[in-house]
Amino acid sequence: MLVALLLLGCLNPYLYAQSAGLGIGNKPPEIKLPTTKGDTLALSSLKGKLVLIDFWATWCSPCVEEQAELAKLYRKYKQSVFTIGKGFEIYGVSLDAKKSNWEDFIVANKINWIQVSDLKFWRSPVAKTYNIQELPFNILIDGNGIILAKNIHGIDLEKGIARYLHKQ
């Protein structure tokens, strides 16, 4: 009986929920990076919301193309109530190296969600911590900061958000 319970425990991902890591059901590492204004904004400060952590850069063409799609999703779901959080936020982490490139793009494209960067390109410690192999890369986390999905784009991204909408 004890062995059976232990085996069941090993197979049950929910028992791992909130343990640190990058898998679905894990709590991802904290990110604390400067915004364009220079003040530090922590990922953990968004607790309670459904959050998309978007790793991108202005030099990454698919990332740039995706920003218009993110703008649509942000407009559509920003105020929504979800079963796992209230409101939708995007925490954009740029791997740019030059502040002017990053800032100019944000202004030109009227990006109105959170943007942070240490401007260290691929040397950014965040790229290492999150084991990023290629851009774009994203992680969807719930109101408790638990990973719901990884690297979903296009229609899958919208579906990944919409599936948690609170039904009236």
Next chain:
Amino acid sequence: MKTKVLIFLFFTIAASVFASYVFSSQGQNDPWTPQQLLAPADLAKVLNNPKTPQPIVFCIGMDAVIKGSINVGPAMKAENLNTLKQQLNKLAKNSQIVVYCGCCPFSRCPNIRPAMKLLQDMQFTNYKLLDLPQNVKVDWIDKGYPMSE
């Protein structure tokens, strides 16, 4: 029925021939040969041994991550390509030169082609493109090769 099968087979073969042509022609247009690709491990070995002749390494991308490399900025921009040209003008045509970007996979990189084309047009004889097929993080930083401060 037999005709339908033949038509289906014809279009399948035609599609695959077309796809293979498109796929191979992408590589053929690149301004470098397979022999001009330098393995990161080989460059790291040279950089780690100052007694061996050192190449002149130009970063033609976002950030000069590699130890001792000269940052000229993204070669997709005319002013940076011009900076590279000015630097190259000071060198002998048989200088040992390595260029790298490493922002993204080769297929998407906007910088490597203008830089390699410039070296070709300027008739350098001993230049290489650092083979970073994915990016400089995966193919250089993560491998612990020498980095700039």
